[in-house]
Amino acid sequence: MVLTRILIGLLILGLSSCGNTNSSKGDEVLPSESPAEKGASLYTLNCASCHGEDGKLGLSGAKDLSESKLKDPQIKTILQKGKNAMPPMSSILETEENMEVVIQHIKTLRK
Ligand code: HEC
Known part of the structure; x- marks a missing residue:
């Protein structure tokens, strides 16, 4: 017992x-944040000014992210090096992990 x-x-x-x-x-x-939440807030902070919350804003020639067909490595290259009017984002996103969650987030904006 x-x-x-x-x-x-x-x-x-x-x-x-x-x-x-x-x-x-x-x-x-x-x-406190899940990767998805982190990706969304990093996007709002660093990308939405040109691309818009839904990816369609297209400010200063920004591509419509909901129409984008790029694969992860191609997106990563653009984030690291920039492209035309888009400045490089790696120093702003700071870490590999942040870059990854943002990439996952912008793919949720696709149709
Ligand atoms: C200063 C405005 C600006 C900001 C801020 C910005 N972008 Fe862009 N982005 C652009 C422009 C302009 C293009 C089009 C480049 C080109 O192909 O000429 C573009 C293109 C892209 C593309 C390529 C789409 C395709 O299918 O070709 C991706 C992906 C992208 N941006 C993601 C992001 C992400 C993620 C962020 C935030 C970390 C971000 N951008 C921040 C302006 C911006």
């Missing part, structure tokens, strides 16, 4: 501490 109770107690302790480590680990990797 006593042994069972101790075992159950240990089990509950184990489960709750496990949950705690998981959530704190998650916080370190992604501070």
